[in-house]
Structures are given as structure tokens and as C-alpha cells.
Amino acid sequence: MLRGPALYKMAWRNLWRNRRRTIITLSSLAFGVLTAVSFTALTDQSLGDAIDLAARMSNGHVTIEQKDYRDSPSLERTVTGDAAMRARIAADRDVVKVVPRISGQLVVATATDSFGAGFVALDPTLDDERSFAPLGQISEGKLFAAGDAQGIVLGKTLAKNLGAALGKKVVYTLTDKHGEIVSGLGRVRGIVATGSPSADAALCLLPIGAVRSLIGYGPDEATQLAVYLRDQRRAAEVAQRLGALVPPGTVALGWAQVNPDLAGFVTVKVIGSEVIEIFVILLIAAGIFNTLFVSVMERLREFGILLAIGFSPGRLFRLVLWESLWLALVGLVVGVIVTAPLYHYMHVHGIDMTARVGTNRVEIAGALMPMVVHATIYTDHAIVIAIAIVAVTMLSGLYPAWRAARVQPVDAIKLGY
Amino acid sequence: MSEPVVVMEHVSKHYRQGSTDVPALRDVSLTIERGEFTALCGPSGSGKTTALNLIGALDKPTSGSIKVEGHDLGSLGRGALSELRRDRIGFVFQAYNLVPVLTAYENAEIVLALQGAAPGARRSTVMKVLGDVGLGGMEARRPDAMSGGQQQRVAIARAVAAHPAIILADEPTANVDSETAEKLLELMEKLNRQEGATFLFSTHDPRVMARARRLLKMVDGQIVEDQRKS
Numbered sequence: 215m216l217r218g219p220a221l222y223k224m225a226w227r228n229l230w231r232n233r234r235r236t237i238i239t240l241s242s243l244a245f246g247v248l249t250a251v252s253f254t255a256l257t258d259q260s261l262g263d264a265i266d267l268a269a270r271m272s273n274g275h276v277t278i279e280q281k282d283y284r285d286s287p288s289l290e291r292t293v294t295g296d297a298a299m300r301a302r303i304a305a306d307r308d309v310v311k312v313v314p315r316i317s318g319q320l321v322v323a324t325a326t327d328s329f330g331a332g333f334v335a336l337d338p339t340l341d342d343e344r345s346f347a348p349l350g351q352i353s354e355g356k357l358f359a360a361g362d363a364q365g366i367v368l369g370k371t372l373a374k375n376l377g378a379a380l381g382k383k384v385v386y387t388l389t390d391k392h393g394e395i396v397s398g399l400g401r402v403r404g405i406v407a408t409g410s411p412s413a414d415a416a417l418c419l420l421p422i423g424a425v426r427s428l429i430g431y432g433p434d435e436a437t438q439l440a441v442y443l444r445d446q447r448r449a450a451e452v453a454q455r456l457g458a459l460v461p462p463g464t465v466a467l468g469w470a471q472v473n474p475d476l477a478g479f480v481t482v483k484v485i486g487s488e489v490i491e492i493f494v495i496l497l498i499a500a501g502i503f504n505t506l507f508v509s510v511m512e513r514l515r516e517f518g519i520l521l522a523i524g525f526s527p528g529r530l531f532r533l534v535l536w537e538s539l540w541l542a543l544v545g546l547v548v549g550v551i552v553t554a555p556l557y558h559y560m561h562v563h564g565i566d567m568t569a570r571v572g573t574n575r576v577e578i579a580g581a582l583m584p585m586v587v588h589a590t591i592y593t594d595h596a597i598v599i600a601i602a603i604v605a606v607t608m609l610s611g612l613y614p615a616w617r618a619a620r621v622q623p624v625d626a627i628k629l630g631y
Numbered sequence: 632m633s634e635p636v637v638v639m640e641h642v643s644k645h646y647r648q649g650s651t652d653v654p655a656l657r658d659v660s661l662t663i664e665r666g667e668f669t670a671l672c673g674p675s676g677s678g679k680t681t682a683l684n685l686i687g688a689l690d691k692p693t694s695g696s697i698k699v700e701g702h703d704l705g706s707l708g709r710g711a712l713s714e715l716r717r718d719r720i721g722f723v724f725q726a727y728n729l730v731p732v733l734t735a736y737e738n739a740e741i742v743l744a745l746q747g748a749a750p751g752a753r754r755s756t757v758m759k760v761l762g763d764v765g766l767g768g769m770e771a772r773r774p775d776a777m778s779g780g781q782q783q784r785v786a787i788a789r790a791v792a793a794h795p796a797i798i799l800a801d802e803p804t805a806n807v808d809s810e811t812a813e814k815l816l817e818l819m820e821k822l823n824r825q826e827g828a829t830f831l832f833s834t835h836d837p838r839v840m841a842r843a844r845r846l847l848k849m850v851d852g853q854i855v856e857d858q859r860k861s
Contacts, residue, residue: 627684
């Protein structure tokens, strides 16, 4: 049987003995919740968007390719993405889509001019704008249809530089699987305007079937299999799992390995956000400590009396810790109530920084980041914030609790207040 | 009435004030027997409160020994002293010193709760004791909603509820008016006679001295007179 008066009840009542002080402390806790959630939610959403967009601008959250491709990209380094292989990959619980791609360099020419460009050969029956962002940014014409062996889509700037309007013929030249130079004839079916200057000046989309025939690939051969996930945060883990499924000489790489610039940017942003949150939490901890310590020092006489009538030092320690816990829990609830409307607004409407930045998209490490930043917090980050708030409050209460437990009854009772 | 509850033998207590040694109690020997209604009286600074603090295991003597129901306080650790105070000693302080966030009922119940008494037994004991001290119907009131006299009654109820070996009352009438003081003394006298509760007062209130059946007069940290009334 538990002995003694219910400490949780005494602590709850003690919390409200100085309402003004408690409310001020709760306000600082609520401000901490609001700051931590807002920062984290904006970071989670904006970085998540950037990573997803980078995956949709290139070859997925996880890219399967030949082991040496990254160090020495070449059309000679291929993987086989037959239906059975794609089905095995798609069976992974985190995978939503697997598509074959051929990517490389070519020279595209019209009668008047020629330019070097990057090309992505894709299957229009498998890819759409959810797996390859430029397909949703075709500003003129449309994507070549299945079976259209001559179709080609050019970046807006590239098309302009070439003087290639819709329906015009272009010739593209590249090396085949064996290193021989080959050329193909294309007819411009669409113009894509991604908003990324580098992509618009050097992007060329081709039908994968026609490219396979041209460069001597087998029917399922590709330079990459692009794998898309439900949650980009699981990319490294999924890449490890898929690495066990692919044939020898083939690797599965997470987006951070494929795009180290973006990974570096994400790391810097996350660390910056965490440093700010740590400072906010330290400031809040100082406020909570002050409240609890003053509250304890004001009650030394009372603690002396409690010790005199039979409270043990441990029980006094637990009483003050209960007060800390109540403060944390109530602060958390108040914080959630205060944060919810702002979070909802930022989640639905976002914060528009277009006017401040002067453009509606900024290219960072190959990813186009929109300037309307929305807020969405990952559940595990919200849980970490809640635990951190409670833990910091409890830690702030440790010294005051220890001080209360160290009271000498005879000295405390002598105090005149 | 020959069973000793408190035995003090050659007890001295000195305090340090800077580099000065201040004697508060000097070679005091005293025995309090069960059922006594005793007052330590004397002028301020005579050592009354120091003696009460030492008997109540709130402080340690510089020399000498104190036994409460045979337990040598000097040989007990902090935890054991805490249990001894909880189980065998009741305190009534000058300034009531109730727990402000607890109701009258909860204040009177607190020692029983700390002892781990069953809820049913606790309830019946506390209701009876509150009735005995004239606070029936005021169980739900908090200290800030009670007069000084009522608060002191709750403090007395808290002290006697767990049937301690001795109740130490430090100037219990100092903060109440004359009428209330008389009523409190009547109450404590009744508890002494009917329940057999042993009381030791520290006081310079003539009303307390008048009712005490034993008067211990203290001067300069020494008991100079031990007067038993018939």
C-alpha cells in the first residue's frame, strides 16, 4: 500500500499557490513549445519538399545503378530492370514506384545550331509528374506518347537556343553501349520550363525504347532504376535492404549518396535548427529553474514542519519533482493549445517569402525550393519535443527538489516566515 | 504513572555565533512520564524551545543523551528519527503551521497517512478527532478560511490523531486571543485526561502555567525549579 498523502495532489495544489508566477512560467513553456514546433515543422516540410523534389528531378529517393557508375558515368554501365526485378523491389513496404531510366550526355542539333545537353530517357507509360517533376512542367506541347519513337521534349532555354519550336526536327548524337557514336532523329513534342536555369538550358527527354534501340541496349536495360518511397527519411534504410536484392556489381544508393550537396545543405539546416531549439530550451529551463527554486526557498519553513511531522527527505524531494512534472504537463498542454492555430495556418497557407526573396523558387543543390514554405512536423519530432520539454522541466526541478530534501527542520522552523 | 516517555540526562546544547560559543541548554536532566501535562516556563532565551527541539528529535545535543520511549536519539539515523517523529511525537507550533494546500481533514489525516494507516481507519479516527476539537463540519476548509484558533485546533488534531507518546507544544496560545487560548487549553487538558495524551509545553503564558500539573522553570539554559501540583 502506498503510504502518505497523495503527493501528486499536494503538488498540483502547490502549483497554484502563486498563480501569477505559475502562469508566467507556463507562458514561457508554451512559447518554447510554439518555437520548437514551428521551427521543426518548417524545417521538416521545407527540407522534405527539397529532398522529394530532388528525387523527382533525378533518379528517385533510392537509385539502383552499376557500382562504378557514380565515379565514372557511362552508358556502358547498365543494370537490368526486368519486370521480375522491378516487382521484387516494388514489394518492399516503403517503395511506391520503380521506373527504369537511361541518363547521359548528348549533343542536340538543328540545322542552325547545336548544344550539349543532358538527357533522360524514360517510359511514358511508367513515369509521370509524381516520379519525374519536369513532366508536370511542360509549358508547350506534351510528352511523347508510348510508341512514339521520334518524340523529344526540350528544356525551354535549350529549345530557344536551338531555335527548335514544337514539331521541328532535331538530331541528337551520343555514344552507344560500345562507345560508338550514333545519332537519332527527333521531333519536338514538348517544351519544359522547370524554372531551374540549369535544367531548362540542358534538359532533353527521350523515349526509352527508341534510345535502347539506338545505343544497343537490351529490352530491359537501363543506366538506373529510380525507386520512389513513401517517406524520404527511410531512404538509407531502404537502400540497404534493396542492396541485398540486386545482382552483384549493382548498388542501391540513397538520395544523400547520389546528391551529397543537398545532403550537406540538409545537415547544415537541421543542425542550425537544432542549435536554435537548444538555446530556446536552455532559456526556458532557466526560467523554470528560477520559478521552482524561488518556490522552494519560500517554503523552507513549511518543509521543516513537514519533516517535523514525519515527511522523509525523499518524500519532500518527490513532492517538488511532482510539482515540476505538473508544470511540464500543463505547460505542454498550454503550448499545444497556443501552437495549434499557428501551426494550422502555416500548414494550410504557409509563409510566403516570394516578396522578400524576389522569386517564387530558389535552386539549392539541384532542388528547386518553393518560396511559400509550409509547416508539417513529423510525428517522431513532435514526440521528441514533448519529451524534451518534460525532461528539461524535470531536470530544472532536480536541484530545487534536492534543496528541499536537505532542509534541516530545526533551522527551517526558526525562519520567521 | 511511572512509565518514562522522555529521559534527558546531562544534556547541553551550545550554538556557535561567529567565534562565540553560546550555551542554550546546560547540563539538563529531566524525565517526563506518560500522561503528564507539563509546562516548561521561563523568560525568552531560557532554553525552553531548545529543550523541546531536542526532545522532538529536530536538533541534536552537544552532549548528554535523550531517550524517547527508550530510543536513544543519538544512536538513530536521519530516517529513523523521521520515523520516530512520525510515529511517536506530536507537534503543536506557535504559528499553527498547517499545510496551506490541504484541508482541515487532510491536515489532521497527514500523519496517519504517512504511517500507512488503512483509509477506513484513518477516516474514522480523523472524524472523531476533528469532532473532539470542535471542528465537526469544517473538514473541507483550508487553513486560509479558518481563524487562528480553528487552525490551532486542527494542529492539535493533527498532533493527537496518531496517538503519539508525547505532544510537544511550543507556545501554543501565543498567537490567539484570551478566549481562544482558554478553549485550546481546555481542549488539550481534556485530551490529556480522557485520552491519556502526554503534553509538554514551552510557554510563558500564565494560563498554561496555571493548568499545567507540573511546572519546570528554566533560567539561562537550566531547570531551576521542578514543581508538581497535586
